[in-house]
Amino acid sequence: MADWVDLSIIDLESLKQRELEYRTELKQRILNVEQVAAERIPDKVPFFFTDYTGKKGCGCKIPRDTLNEFLKTANYNWKAGAKVSNDGSVGIGLDSAILPVRSVPNLRIVQSTDFFYPIVDDPEVMGMVTVSNVLSDLYATGTTQTDSMLMLLGVASKLTTEGDDVRTRIVGEFISGFKKGCDFANVGVHGGQTVECPWMLLGGVGTAVIPVESLSKLNEARANDVLLLTKPLGIRPIVNAHQWLHSDPERFKEHNLDEAQVRRAFLYACYNMARHNLIAARFLKEFNAHASTDVTGFGILGHADNLAKAQKGEVTFVIEKLPVLPYAQEISKSFEDRNGFKLFDGTAAETSGGLLIALEKEDAAKFIQKLKEFGIVGHIIGQVVKGDSNGNRAILLKENLQIFEETGVTDHFEEF
Amino acid sequence: MADWVDLSIIDLESLKQRELEYRTELKQRILNVEQVAAERIPDKVPFFFTDYTGKKGCGCKIPRDTLNEFLKTANYNWKAGAKVSNDGSVGIGLDSAILPVRSVPNLRIVQSTDFFYPIVDDPEVMGMVTVSNVLSDLYATGTTQTDSMLMLLGVASKLTTEGDDVRTRIVGEFISGFKKGCDFANVGVHGGQTVECPWMLLGGVGTAVIPVESLSKLNEARANDVLLLTKPLGIRPIVNAHQWLHSDPERFKEHNLDEAQVRRAFLYACYNMARHNLIAARFLKEFNAHASTDVTGFGILGHADNLAKAQKGEVTFVIEKLPVLPYAQEISKSFEDRNGFKLFDGTAAETSGGLLIALEKEDAAKFIQKLKEFGIVGHIIGQVVKGDSNGNRAILLKENLQIFEETGVTDHFEEF
Structure with a gap:
């Protein structure tokens, strides 16, 4: 058997370059959505991908209690609430499934699937958001190299009735965005x-097979840790307000x-959703993260609660601040x-939100500094x-809860 | 690093026992479908799971050309037509994706996903069919031990409007069947x-991580091989005729x-779809299979054609006989x-059809004999x-094509 190939250390300079190229391409697309739509189907401008579903984004999720x-x-012996086993396995309930490879005891399969419906109106941006959202579950475990992606696609019946040209163009753009995310x-x-x-169904399955040592800790949060969040919140109100515009x-x-402000906020929301948590994942082990999860359908409090419940020690996660878009x-x-x-x-x-990480205060300061080098606040x-x-x-603090606008995202658009 | 655990040899006696228990439970459920429905929702008898979709089974698949x-x-550099690389990797086009694990060079990830809509009216049987269908792609590669299953589920909006009790019962029965298949x-x-x-969406993702040596051959069919099929054909006409009954x-x-004959044929069809190709997979290497695939949405000829195109040597697959239900x-x-x-x-x-295998004539005879021991014709x-x-x-032969009724399935029901 050949040696291990250590994939845990990604070269930082090339990662920085990749991130810069990706976000530049993403911004250009986001800023040109209307132009693209006009050139695509002249008699269908603007084009609304969200018209091809009855439920939007992660809002389609069946609640956990149900x-x-x-x-x-089904006499199925499982209840919600993530449990991390002694061998590091994670069952249903936390972000990714983590399980032993039967034929090689110290390898782990890290795997997650997600599918939902359009939440933004440009198919290519939606493809990028889909991949970012699927991989986010893997990033939350410290996985920085995914081995396999499968694409899950349901083509809306209504799109079919609009003619092969329209359908091919729209689905093609989605796949193009999906591919860019995977690249x-x-x-x-x-x-x-x-x-x-009947609805446009979009999703993927991400799978990584990695040595157990390369996973970050998931259930070792302790008193005096701080909670670090790597993306601002607020996707749902922005997407809804934007939707009602038309x-x-x-x-x-x-x-x-203010219509202009809503449109501007929506650009930032798209940008926020399509960016990957790869950079944050890359530094989980380096800065000694004790636990981490990604923030999506249950909101910041729901996911914090889920993560807290999975901890070995007796802990309460107290959220004191909400950075919002x-x-x-x-x-x-x-x-x-x-x-x-x-x-x-x-x-x-939230859809494709940031990572929520429990770690020591000093490590958090260094982590934030490092993220800044990659344009992440x-x-x-x-x-x-x-x-x-x-x-x-x-x-969540009731009194003294601090809510503040995070402008790091807007700064990126100033570059243009 | 710990030693390999060789999973390729499953104990035959315990496998025989497992198969017998599974098919006994399956038959009992199939024969009691109406009884179950009557006890479930008295004001909704009979219950038709297929009423919760506009497309049935694999008939929902977007054609390959589309x-x-x-x-x-999407400027995606791929075209249909399976290719097997020198390192044994298989891309899009054949049954499962087979790809190297990046961190351990001689391991392979074998992976497949499938989702579709109800094709039979009992939720539990449908759950069993779903798993059998998903794993069939992995069985076709000689994979007898899958490491992970993910369940993909879209709950029909219409089911929700019928009340929580009905929805919970129906979805619970589906999950119960899914679980039985996985067990x-x-x-x-x-x-x-x-x-x-809007439609009841049912599926799964199967993933196995195995040493490259334990995969069976996929692209070495040669002249003078024979083609072996492990399940009879005819799901589509039977399911359609049965559907029209109501x-x-x-x-x-x-x-x-003859209505009674259609109903009887439908029982056999359910039984046929819900049985796994695990036993056949178990003997692929032992009887020196040169190539194999599973028969589903494109029919026996479509899948034979797909497999033929993937072969290294210059070959034509000639189909001379069609065993049908x-x-x-x-x-x-x-x-x-x-x-x-x-x-x-x-x-x-076909939905969840048999394996189609190219191998030498003598090996085929032994293979058939071995399958018989497990109640498979x-x-x-x-x-x-x-x-x-x-x-x-x-x-497919035009003249002299032999079509004959396969009664091995009916024999199983005689046992009752």
């Missing part, structure tokens, strides 16, 4: 499944929002009738304290 | 994704078919207006001849 009911009925992550698309579906202009007007606060405040999309409760669904948003009689969990 | 158009538009294959369900979808009784009557011929003949569902052309879509259905100027391909 899933538990299904499993109970950035240095993973090939090795297969998948393509079917017809789907329900009357409703939009009632909220007295530009204009996300204004939008949320204007939707009092919908509870501000739950942004201020910490339960607003990390924030300490809370701390880990000793658990109480309520068991392991996460809480 | 997929190629998508990929072309038989000795693989755990390690995660997945569950979303809402969806379009008038149309059914016009065809002068009881009553499949009668149904097909009565549907002249629909070209007999293409059964006699060899292109009728294999048939030599054709031969491999030297290729001609048309390139590697498969053809």
Whole structure:
């Protein structure tokens, strides 16, 4: 048998270059979405990918309690709540499945699948978001090199009725974005499944096979750790407000929002979703992360709670700050009738959000400094304290919760 | 690093026992479907799982040519047609993706995903069929031990409107069947994704990590080999006729078919689809298979053609016989207006069909004998001849094509 090939150390300069090229291409596409649409199908401008689904992004997810009911009925001996076994295996409940390779005891399969429906209107950007979202689960385990990607695709029946040309163009652009995301992550698309579906169904399966030693810690958070978050929050209110611009202009007007600001916020949201958590994953072990997860459908509080419950020690995760995307606060405040999309409760669904990491304060400072070199703004948003009689969990400060606008994303667009 | 664990040799007696238990449980469920439905939702008897989709089984698959158009538009450098690389890797096009593990050069990831919509009306049987169908791609490579299964589930919106009780019961039964299939294959369900979808979407992702030596040959078929098939054909005509019994009784009557025979044929079809190709996979290497694939959506001729094209040598696969399920011929003949569902052309879509194997004649005889010990009836259905100027391909005899009813399946039901 040949030697191990150590893939855990990716050359930092080439990674920086890759990241810069990817985000430059991403920004150009985001800024040119309307131009692209105009050249694509002249009689269908603007084009709304989100018109080809009844549910958007991670909002299609069946709630965990419902899933538990299904499993109970199936006499399936599993309940929600992630558990990390002594051998480092992780079952259903945390981000990725981590399991031993039966034929080689100290290897682990790290694997995750995600599929959902369009949440942004440009097919290529949506392809990039899809890959970023699928791989995010693997990044949360410290996996920086994925071996295989499968593409899951359901082509909307409605798109078929609009003619082969339109369908081929739209699906082709999605695949092109999917490919760009995989190229950035240095993973090939090795297969998948393509079917017809009433809604446009988009997803992937990421699989890595790595030595157990190269995984970062997942369940060793302890009191006095701080909580580091690597992307700002607020996808849901921004995407919804942007959607109403065309789907329900009357409703939009009632909220007295600034249309230009909403459009601008949406660009930042797309950018935020399509960027990978690869860089953060790369430094998890180097800066001694004790636990990490990625923030998606259950919101920052939901995922913090899930991660807290998986910890070995008795801990409570206290969230004290919410860094949010530009204009996300204004939008949320204007939707009092919908509870501000739950942004201020910490339960607003994110799509392809950042990593939430528990680690020592000094390590966090170094981690944030390192992320900055790659154009990523990390924030300490809370701390880990000793658990109480309520068991392991996460809480969000009610009074003194600090909400602030994260402008690191806007700075990137200033470069243009 | 610990030693290899050789998983390629499964103890035959325990395998025989597992197979017997699985098929006994399967038969009992199939024979009691109406009883189960009556006890489940008294005001909804009979229950038709196939009412929760617009497309059935593998019939939802986007044709390969269309997929190629998508990929072309995406500037994706791939075309249909399986290629086996020198290192044993297999890209998109054959049954499973086979690719090297980057960190351990002589390991291979064998992986396949499939998702589709209900093709049978009992959720539990459908769960068993789903797993059998997903793993079939891995079995075709000689993989007898899968390391990980992910479950892909889209819960039909219509089911949600019928109330939580109904939904939980139906989805629970599907998961129960899925679990039974995985138990038989000795693989755990390690995660997945569950979303809402207009159609009931069912699928899985199977992943195995195995030493390259334990894979069977895929591209070494040669002249004078024979072609062995391990399950009878005819799923599509039977499923369609059965469907019309309730969806379009008038149309059914016009065809002068025997209702009892159609119902009986449907039982055999369910049984056929839910049985795994594990036993056949187990003997691929032992009987020196030169190439193998599983028969699904493109029909026996389509998959034979695909496999022929992947061969190193210049070969033509000639199909001379079609073993079909009881009553499949009668149904097909009565549907002249629909070209007999293409059964006699060899292109009728199968779901979870058998393995098609190229090997030497003497080995085939031993293989068939061995399968018989496990209650599986294999048939030599054709031969491999030297290729001609048309390139590697498969053809179906036009004259002298022998079509015959395979009664091995019915024998199993006599045991009751």
